[in-house]
Amino acid sequence: MAGYNLEAIEAAPFKDDLDIVIPTIRSLDFLEQWRPFLKPYHLIIVQDGDPSIKIRIPDGYDYELYNRNDINRILGPRASCISFKDGGCRCFGFMVSKKKYIYTIDDDCFVAKDPSGKEINVIAQHIKNLETPSTPYYFNTLYDPFRDGTDFVRGYPFSLREGVPTAISHGLWLNIPDYDAPTQLVKPRERNTSLCRYVDAVMTIPKGVLYPMCGMNLAFNRELIGPAMYFSLMGEGQPISRYDDMWAGWATKVVCDHLGFGVKTGLPYLWHSKASNPFVNLKKEHSGIHWQEEMIPFFKYLRFSKESDTAAKCYMELSKMTKETLGKVDPYFVKLADAMVAWIEAWEELNPSVVDDKKKCNEKDVKAK
Numbered sequence: 001m002a003g004y005n006l007e008a009i010e011a012a013p014f015k016d017d018l019d020i021v022i023p024t025i026r027s028l029d030f031l032e033q034w035r036p037f038l039k040p041y042h043l044i045i046v047q048d049g050d051p052s053i054k055i056r057i058p059d060g061y062d063y064e065l066y067n068r069n070d071i072n073r074i075l076g077p078r079a080s081c082i083s084f085k086d087g088g089c090r091c092f093g094f095m096v097s098k099k100k101y102i103y104t105i106d107d108d109c110f111v112a113k114d115p116s117g118k119e120i121n122v123i124a125q126h127i128k129n130l131e132t133p134s135t136p137y138y139f140n141t142l143y144d145p146f147r148d149g150t151d152f153v154r155g156y157p158f159s160l161r162e163g164v165p166t167a168i169s170h171g172l173w174l175n176i177p178d179y180d181a182p183t184q185l186v187k188p189r190e191r192n193t194s195l196c197r198y199v200d201a202v203m204t205i206p207k208g209v210l211y212p213m214c215g216m217n218l219a220f221n222r223e224l225i226g227p228a229m230y231f232s233l234m235g236e237g238q239p240i241s242r243y244d245d246m247w248a249g250w251a252t253k254v255v256c257d258h259l260g261f262g263v264k265t266g267l268p269y270l271w272h273s274k275a276s277n278p279f280v281n282l283k284k285e286h287s288g289i290h291w292q293e294e295m296i297p298f299f300k301y302l303r304f305s306k307e308s309d310t311a312a313k314c315y316m317e318l319s320k321m322t323k324e325t326l327g328k329v330d331p332y333f334v335k336l337a338d339a340m341v342a343w344i345e346a347w348e349e350l351n352p353s354v355v356d357d358k359k360k361c362n363e364k365d366v367k368a369k
């Protein structure tokens with residue numbers, strides 16, 4: 001793999017460039033097992049539910065902890081855009097981070113082993129995925145050409161071999177797969193534990209193709225796509241749940257396609273341990289199962305204007321399109337569209353440097369002319 005020193009990426013944990021965001025309603029004992037891999041990093045823990053409950057965080061980790069009182073204090077009226085009693089609250093951690101990369105993981109996920117029995121360093125693999133280009137415009141039949149021991153195949157145009165910057169790295173799961181409730185109900189004992197289901201591949205999701213992004217083993221470049229990584233309004237008071245990450249996945253994919261960024265899926269795997277209750281999940285996600293037949297064509301056919309040249313501008317335009325088109329499906333989408341605006345306004349208030357720098361550059365350009 002020309003030009004990329006995998007050993008350097010493996011060794012350099014990028015600890016000053018990456019925050020780990022964990023949504024939780026439980027204690028964080030799962031971090032004990034992750035210590036060899038996650039301890040060097042700064043954690044942003046978003047405690048959901050009752051803020052008066054004290055959660056236990058294992059010693060030795062460097063972290064900041066936010067509960068609902070903190071979210072309300074920091075965001076004021078805009079706090080209503082952050083889900084309550086739903087794992088989607090994690091996106092608050094994306095907003096308050098100041099780092100280039102985010103890795104987000106659920107608290108029922110553990111270290112998995114690859115077919116050789118070696119423990120998988122999810123951070124090292126995600127960083128490799130994010131630090132090497134994506135190839136969304138032409139499919140490479142040997143999958144990720146930037147991995148050690150592989151390359152572009154014959155017939156791959158040299159004009160496309162530079163690839164594009166990678167914005168998102170979507171990891172997978174052994175043991176409990178991310179199934180929806182109906183599938184869980186008909187296949188209650190299905191486990192992804194046989195090594196033949198360990199697919200040793202990383203691939204770019206082609207431009208124009210959507211995918212079901214799961215939030216439990218996910219990394220992304222905050223500077224490229226952060227403002228669009230809004231885990232939509234779910235949980236208490238909302239008619240839909242367990243679609244927070246799906247919405248974020250569809251939205252970030254269309255924004256990446258528009259801005260020329262890439263999305264990869266595949267390695268790394270982790271071990272998902274907790275099968276949530278399929279009957280509870282059915283109640284939570286039934287609207288999503290119905291509405292996704294409308295949401296997916298909406299994302300598939302939408303087009304951004306050329307003026308939308310940043311993730312934040314795309315997201316503001318997406319909010320308008322959501323209200324106009326999906327608002328006819330259900331009033332929930334009108335509320336969601338407003339929440340999307342509040343999210344961007346809050347993001348820009350907490351992250352002024354990027355927005356202001358862009359404005360200053362533009363003003364300088366104008367003066368120079």
Ligand SMILES: O=c1ccn([C@@H]2O[C@H](COP(=O)(O)OP(=O)(O)O[C@H]3O[C@@H](CO)[C@H](O)[C@H]3O)[C@@H](O)[C@H]2O)c(=O)[nH]1
Pocket residue numbers: 022023024025026047048049084085086087088089105106107108177178179214215216235242245274275276
């Ligand atoms: O009200 C809540 C519920 C959960 N959390 C935290 O969010 C994650 C995920 O919770 P859990 O593992 O119980 O949920 P799953 O049924 O496995 O589904 C989630 O995992 C993915 C799909 O499998 C997707 O991320 C979710 O749909 C944990 O860290 C909980 O502590 C919460 O903050 N608030």
Ligand SMILES: [Mn+2]
Pocket residue numbers: 106108272274275276
């Ligand atoms: Mn889970």
